[in-house]
Amino acid sequence: MSNGLAKSANGRATIGEVARLAGVSTGTVSRVLNNRNGVHARTRQAVLSAMQSLEYRPDQAARELSFRQTTKVGLSVGLGSRRLIPFFMLFLEHLITELQIDGYRLEEIPTRKDGLPERLTDAMILHGAHDDDPRIHYLQKQKIPFVLVGHCEGTRWVMPDDYNGGLEATRHLIRLGHKEILHVSGLMNNQTFHDRYRGFQDALKEAGIKPKRDWLLDGDFATLAAYRAVRKAYEKDAKASAIFAASDEMALGTIAALEDVGLKVPLDVSVVGFDDLPEISEKLTTVRQDIQALAARAVALLKEGLRGEAVRHELIPVQLMVRGTTARKRG
């Protein structure tokens, strides 16, 4: 090694090597590693730069073993919430990664028929919450810190800025000259989709467009259901020149339906999706949400909860990605 210190067998620097280079003890290195206070600023700096120059990355296994008791974080998926969908998979993967950084371990906790988690962990992450979700009150009573992926007054929560996503997607269509815009979504008892819908409505309102009742199509959050709803609408009498689908999957179904009734996207009808999932949305104009950030912020809030800090919430920004499925309204 350029600094004359040997690295450990498997090629990675150890805490001991960092300590030697920084001229401190391993205990001190450990303290800065874990952000404990009571380390002199100068010392901390020295350790930090030693870590950097050695590209130090702590050994997970050793940490877990030393934290005699690893913090177990439970992931609770709401009743009826689908687990085997791309969004959830990606969220789960990022969540595991983010928790690992702090030495926490994720466990999926099954939900009982009464809607409560099968058992409790040191802290919990709640996904797929609905109004009056029994888990919220229950965890509050048990004094288990938790973070909600979604929103609920008085709790610690984090979620993508679905409202603004819906707003921006719809504004984009309006800017392109579209005046009649369908919205393909699912049941509105789902926070996420309700928020996207509110964004849709408000964008119309601010443009002075009054939505008709039949502009709202039930796509049941799925490709095929969206296809059937859109196809049926256009086979009847739909004239809309633009469609905002509340998910990329539904956007895909929407596009296929338009194709099958002989309409070209984006020539005849523009389509915007939502999520920007890999493998699915490459060519779609859509609203990107940052799933990694969602997971990272959820973990950050959870740590605050574990430290007993005050509840607060965060909204993860989303971003309109203009690609090939939207165009200016024709003559």
Add this chain to the structure above:
Amino acid sequence: MSNGLAKSANGRATIGEVARLAGVSTGTVSRVLNNRNGVHARTRQAVLSAMQSLEYRPDQAARELSFRQTTKVGLSVGLGSRRLIPFFMLFLEHLITELQIDGYRLEEIPTRKDGLPERLTDAMILHGAHDDDPRIHYLQKQKIPFVLVGHCEGTRWVMPDDYNGGLEATRHLIRLGHKEILHVSGLMNNQTFHDRYRGFQDALKEAGIKPKRDWLLDGDFATLAAYRAVRKAYEKDAKASAIFAASDEMALGTIAALEDVGLKVPLDVSVVGFDDLPEISEKLTTVRQDIQALAARAVALLKEGLRGEAVRHELIPVQLMVRGTTARKRG
């Protein structure tokens, strides 16, 4: 504890407690734990029963730390293979669990544009292989032990018994009196679907049924594509009273299409799927495959490879699950 030995803080027995109860050293316990030979049968038995009575489960973190060098298993997903689908998610989850038991760590290795893995690990699991997959020859040359999920002469492989699944699904329909049976699948350059198709063909052949060219529908492995293919077929002139869809997703699309052209399932048309995925296939007559066993056997074969044993392969049995979407042919 009933045996008068204290368990460690976090409630789980340690190797030391097992050793004490069995009247041996921790080294010996470790040896039986890792199936090392050179332990007297009687001693081994004593240790085993001590483990059992203490419900001993080794601490992963401690093992990893002690195995100075953890074995890294790379998971390589073939180019163009979809990763965000339920089957793959479930396989991945089981794979991680199974590898963990042996203290191995799974890493997903990206595939380069030329089809080779970005980097090598101690051992690899190949998924989504196609004919002439360059990874196979490459890994053989590099002498990296690997297991293929699929099949390829001269390699170590494991896969579900897709052929028999296709055979059984089709036989089931034939037994119900159906004589004209469609098969909804995707491109046949995919081993899995090709095998299911062969099963379909052979079942017809043994029943003396000669399939027509247009009995094979391209469902592109997806719900929506299956829907469109089936709908188009019946809108034209299809008369088949039964359909074997090569995946549950395609079966769902198939059923929706039949419904939309006014046919009742299973009254007018019977439908069989394949996979039996949770959340998706509750009411479907389908062929269950055991994804957990698939992962477990893949790991077992990989361990053989790591030990330098001869290559061999395994077929994981599948099972026909008769549920509500198939019925005896009418009139």
Add this chain to the structure above:
DNA sequence: CTGAAAGCGCTTACAG
């Protein structure tokens, strides 16, 4: 504010 030392639960040469 910092260091020396014990300890987390396992594995593995090294003796015998």
Add this chain to the structure above:
DNA sequence: CTGAAAGCGCTTACAG
């Protein structure tokens, strides 16, 4: 065939 002991890379009272 088996035990005693060192060591894996960290954390954390305990002194100072």
